Amino acid sequence: MTSAVSVTRGRGLLRAELGRPERRNPIDATLLAELSAALDQAEADPACRVFVLSSTGTDFCAGTDLSDGAPEPEGLPDGREELPYWTLLDRLTRTPLVTVALVDGRATAGGVGLAAACDLVLAGGRATFRLTEALVGLVPAMALPFVARRTGEQRAFAATLRAEEFDAEAAVAAGLADLTGPDAEPLLRRVLAGLGRVDRGTAAALKDYRARLFPRDEDLGRDASRRLLDRFADPACRALLGRLSEVGAA
DSSP states (O other), X not given: OOOSEEEEEETTEEEEEEOOGGGTOOXXXXXXXXXXXXXXXXXXXXXXXXXXXXXXXXXXXXXXXXXXXXXXXXXXXXXXXXXXXXXXXXXXXHSSSEEEEXXXXXXXXXXXXXXXXXXXXXXXXXXXXXXXXXXXXXXXXXXXXXXXXXXXXXHHHHHHHTTOXXXXXXXXXXXXXXXXXXXXXXXXXXXXXXXXXXXHHHHHHHHHHHHHHSOOOTTHHHHHHHHHHHHHHSHHHHHHHHHHGGGOOX
């Protein structure tokens, strides 16, 4: 099986690159497991301060893989209270590492949540962001809290309801991204130079304090997972997703 993520190390950082461009870098069990393992590696290295999430191809991430049809809605897998996607997003916000999303392609649906969960989002000239779940009867229950913490409640709600597409500059204006430029790589070098002056302990303390200042409901992950599964159980939604599965991820 082709690996979904390639891992490279640099000075003070670990970079996890989504590497299935022919499938638009979809979110599936393999991707979530490999990203979690990459984060394990980064956290285990005391010299690592920054975790960079990037991709190859014209899509940063196309969202949940629906090539096999809609997921079955009969409860959470393996008795867990949270779906693995939520667990990863939550972890990206709480890890003591600084997490940086390097977006230089289309971020769609769950791909927007993957970027928004990171501490910093750098948008190249090809970057776009669009929550498309409402178009197929779904609610972005797990991505929306992470988008809303960046954009504010009403902006996130309206963007979801309208399936609004943001280019790189609009994403910065809305708060979805922090910096933009024609090419994402120079942005990353610029940010890494600045982060090199902040040690891991300081960054971790700052992130912990932010979490205390703006606490999240401890039950939100479970409730978001349940809400998504309830939408998958809706017959009208399943019919839409069945047709969508013919063209792959969405």
